[in-house]
Amino acid sequence: MKIIHVSAECYPVAKVGGLADVVGALPKYQNGPKISSRVIMPFYDNTFTKENLFSTIYKANLSLGEVPYEFRILTLKEKPLDFDVFFVDVPELLFKEFVYSFNDTERFLAFQIATLDWMLTWETFPDIVHCHDHHTGLIPFMLQESFKYETFRKIPNILTIHNAQYQGWFSHEKVGLIPAFDFNHVGLLDWSGNINPLAAAIKCAWWVTTVSPSYMEELKIAANGLESLLSAESAKCSGILNGIDWNVWNPETDPYIVENYNTKTVDSGAFANKKYLCDTFNLDFEKPLFAFIGRLVDEKGSDLFPEVFKLALEKNNATILLLGSGNKFVENQLEALKNDYIRTYNAFIGYDEKLSHIIYAGADFLLMPSRVEPCGLNQMYALRYGTIPIVRSIGGLKDTVVDISEKNGFGICHENVTVLEIIHAIDRAVALYNEPSKYKKLRSAIMEIDHSWNVSAQEYINLYNSIN
Secondary structure (H helix, E strand, O other): EEEEEEEEEEOOOOOOOOOHHOOOOOOHHHEEEEEEEEEEEEEEOOOOHHHHOOEEEEEEEEEOOOEEEOOOOOOEEEOOOOOOOEEEOOOOOOOOOOOOOOOOHHHHHHEOOOHHHHHOOOOOOOOOOEEOOOOHOOHHHHHHHHHHHHHOOOOOOOEOOOOOOOOOEOOOOHHOOOOOOOOOHHHHEEOEEEEOOHHHHHHHHEEEOOOOOOHHHHOOOOOOOOOOHHHOOHHHHHOOOEEEEEOOOOOOOOOOOOOOOOOHHHHHHHHHHHHHHHOOOOOOOOOOEEEEEEEHHHHHHHHHHHHHHHHHHHHHOEEEEEEEEEEEEHHOOOOOHHHOEEEEEEEEEOOOOOOHHHHHHHHOOOEEOOOOOOOOOOOHHHHHHEEEEEEEHHHHHHHHEEEEOOOOOOOEEEOOHHHHHHHHHHHHHHHHHHOHHHHHHHHHHHHHOOOOOOHHHHHHHHHHHHHO
């Protein structure tokens, strides 16, 4: 079986969010004697592309309406990844330092057209085309409707929704940019008066998945306008929980962390990493260390952090370390807190991959008070490293974290995103930390929970077989 994943992101080539981690791991876990799983993505002007050498394997022209563009398909000269990645280079549109901008219609439409144009030249076509999020959402429509790609109509295609808040809307005035199709079917592109790539993909894909079972059910209630569509198409929809790459996220071999450890040596290993964090960020080692890693956006509940942190730190029984960036107003508030809570609070505004690994290894608790969380990977990373997650019970967080008040529970959960509920969750965590034997036993136990890609990758393969 030949599988092609089409995505705007893929770790470690280009990463903005969890989409990159999924596309950077799933193909590796799918590949085997009978399966070839590959990725097609844009060619960006970033650190990865500067540090590696590429070969051109195909060159042609495409048109967006009346505007012609030259494009190339590139491959890596060496193989730093565990699966093949092909890069679509449209210099005027895609070769940028950023992955996303405020006006990406032409950029990602060119990417999708170039991908399908190149596929037309293949001697053997893929058995499955797996599209990820709205940036590839017009591919199912074009496979089904565009005259140019009529030869592809029997190829099964799947859409995975990583975040339904972003849908790629654009005006019907740009419909001419899409390769010609029977205009009687233009309604497949429309949702609420605009061309909506995510909606079009939901209508046209052979199957639709989300990155957790709970998120699929939640989208029927809150999907930024697509609720009725997802309910109507529910017969071809399912949720498959993401996994994590256990080879990359492994405290026993992780090259980024200060001291490696396993379930038997977690006390000393976590101690060394926490000591490094506390020394580096001037924090009191004796108190439980709470951490947040991620984007400072309302979806993550970060707008409440300034007030939550103040209230939590006033009690003087915990320390907090934040790694993230996003909303500038929130960033400024969080930076200002440093002056008021010396030795108990610090923040690194930005992103640092090595530091994130050390935080997973050294923090005692990880905060994830998300308003929306399609799957969430951070809580899985935390569990792998023996750091107890504190989560709002929604989406993938609900599917992966069981509260300590329940049988075999191992995390701390709250139902709503409010200052009081987050503070209460932190208080519960402090109480747990102050029971050393219970806390240490729990920390070792959570490291054994298997959230690797092995199970999830097989679920996708079973799905491919069922529709192929």
